[in-house]
Amino acid sequence: MTLRIAEIFGPTIQGEGALIGQPTVFIRAGGCDYRCSWCDSLHAVESRFRHDWAPMQPAAIMDRVAQLSGGQPLMVSISGGNPAIQDFGPVIALGRKAGYGFACETQGSVARDWFAGLALLVLSPKPPSSGQATDWAAFDACLAAAGDAPRVMKIVIFDEADLEWARDAAARYPGLTLYLQPGNPETDPDRPVDPQGLADRMLWLVEATVGRGWLTPRILPQLHVLIWGNRRGV
Amino acid sequence: MTLRIAEIFGPTIQGEGALIGQPTVFIRAGGCDYRCSWCDSLHAVESRFRHDWAPMQPAAIMDRVAQLSGGQPLMVSISGGNPAIQDFGPVIALGRKAGYGFACETQGSVARDWFAGLALLVLSPKPPSSGQATDWAAFDACLAAAGDAPRVMKIVIFDEADLEWARDAAARYPGLTLYLQPGNPETDPDRPVDPQGLADRMLWLVEATVGRGWLTPRILPQLHVLIWGNRRGV
Numbered sequence: 350m351t352l353r354i355a356e357i358f359g360p361t362i363q364g365e366g367a368l369i370g371q372p373t374v375f376i377r378a379g380g381c382d383y384r385c386s387w388c389d390s391l392h393a394v395e396s397r398f399r400h401d402w403a404p405m406q407p408a409a410i411m412d413r414v415a416q417l418s419g420g421q422p423l424m425v426s427i428s429g430g431n432p433a434i435q436d437f438g439p440v441i442a443l444g445r446k447a448g449y450g451f452a453c454e455t456q457g458s459v460a461r462d463w464f465a466g467l468a469l470l471v472l473s474p475k476p477p478s479s480g481q482a483t484d485w486a487a488f489d490a491c492l493a494a495a496g497d498a499p500r501v502m503k504i505v506i507f508d509e510a511d512l513e514w515a516r517d518a519a520a521r522y523p524g525l526t527l528y529l530q531p532g533n534p535e536t537d538p539d540r541p542v543d544p545q546g547l548a549d550r551m552l553w554l555v556e557a558t559v560g561r562g563w564l565t566p567r568i569l570p571q572l573h574v575l576i577w578g579n580r581r582g583v
Numbered sequence: 584m585t586l587r588i589a590e591i592f593g594p595t596i597q598g599e600g601a602l603i604g605q606p607t608v609f610i611r612a613g614g615c616d617y618r619c620s621w622c623d624s625l626h627a628v629e630s631r632f633r634h635d636w637a638p639m640q641p642a643a644i645m646d647r648v649a650q651l652s653g654g655q656p657l658m659v660s661i662s663g664g665n666p667a668i669q670d671f672g673p674v675i676a677l678g679r680k681a682g683y684g685f686a687c688e689t690q691g692s693v694a695r696d697w698f699a700g701l702a703l704l705v706l707s708p709k710p711p712s713s714g715q716a717t718d719w720a721a722f723d724a725c726l727a728a729a730g731d732a733p734r735v736m737k738i739v740i741f742d743e744a745d746l747e748w749a750r751d752a753a754a755r756y757p758g759l760t761l762y763l764q765p766g767n768p769e770t771d772p773d774r775p776v777d778p779q780g781l782a783d784r785m786l787w788l789v790e791a792t793v794g795r796g797w798l799t800p801r802i803l804p805q806l807h808v809l810i811w812g813n814r815r816g817v
């Protein structure tokens with residue numbers, strides 16, 4: 350069984366969401382069923398990059414992870430692209446036997462039985478600014494597939510319409526902890542980020558959320574972008 | 584019963600540690616049994632500022648918190664100074680009845696029975712760069728006082744000696760999740776922070792920690808300083 354892998358890198362810290370700050374090795378899967386207008390990982394999404402995606406067996410993937418971590422078990426984050434369009438079950442089974450924990454980030458469009466083996470399933474449905482539509486029945490199937498595995502929801506916010514959409518999504522899933530994340534409009538790895546612009550977007554999101562009396566979501570920036578900019582592999 | 588309160592502000596997001604990103608109202612207690620060399624809250628520590636600390640009854644404190652939150656229960660963080668030199672038990676009892684949750688941050692030098700009523704006790708022992716010495720028996724008493732309340736440890740890191748000290752502290756408490764936080768050498772609220780300097784310190788800490796194969800602590804910056812600088816009341 351072969352998986353298409355865009356990159357494996359780390360250990361570095363998780364830069365987003367519930368595990369922010371946690372030393373992590375990242376497995377970025379190639380291929381996606383979405384085309385978000387503001388995608389920051391097109392190199393793992395668009396077919397024109399598919400020749401850069403290594404076909405790897407599960408054992409080779411875990412060998413590479415162990416090499417990077419010096420053989421020490423740690424948190425492994427499976428992202429993409431949408432990793433749920435591939436079967437990561439064998440990778441997770443191998444890794445868990447060696448003591449690794451796995452988080453997976455997906456938009457929630459494809460349910461997989463291997464979600465139940467995760468230490469954390471991060472479901473990140475895409476708001477209107479993405480240009481994508483959410484199939485809530487598929488999303489519900491993802492939640493169900495995770496079973497007892499911890500699950501959270503993360504939504505990227507570019508504007509007021511996204512924030513209203515997130516509020517509706519939160520109302521639909523009152524039991525899921527929600528993370529809001531300001532969008533990053535500059536995703537070209539060859540161009541420097543604008544730190545003040547990122548801070549301003551974060552400030553706006555905090556004020557817009559708290560200002561409307563919405564006090565339950567956690568609001569976090571993309572820490573790695575604040576610290577490293579748009580560089581890949583960190 | 585009267586408490587000395589340096590400031591009450593929010594809601595804003597928690598900028599540090601386990602609850603990073605969580606909308607929070609902050610109660611900053613006046614007075615401290617430590618004098619850390621790099622303290623960023625001297626206005627809540629040194630006696631020369633004591634005339635700025637409002638004497639407040641527990642009911643008045645919770646009235647102010649409720650006014651700030653529009654009456655909505657949310658997370659309240661009790662910090663300082665060292666809040667454990669005062670009795671916050673009545674504030675926590677009043678607040679919990681109204682649905683508020685409480686986190687408390689203290690160095691762990693004074694144990695209090697009200698730790699057991701917290702949603703989170705953050706124990707932040709001070710490394711060598713602070714110029715303070717840790718009384719581990721007192722620290723153990725704080726852990727015991729918290730009982731079943733969730734507890735984490737947070738250590739500010741300025742240099743290699745601090746990092747080695749943190750590693751020993753982590754070995755002493757293998758069951759406590761540890762958060763490492765890069766120190767901020769510029770604490771004057773009237774001077775702008777140096778974003779690149781902060782990013783560089785964070786980068787150094789990630790590389791120094793992960794680079795020595797230490798993969799268990801979570802590493803987080805002071806997010807509020809990255810976003811707002813050293814301004815007070817945000």
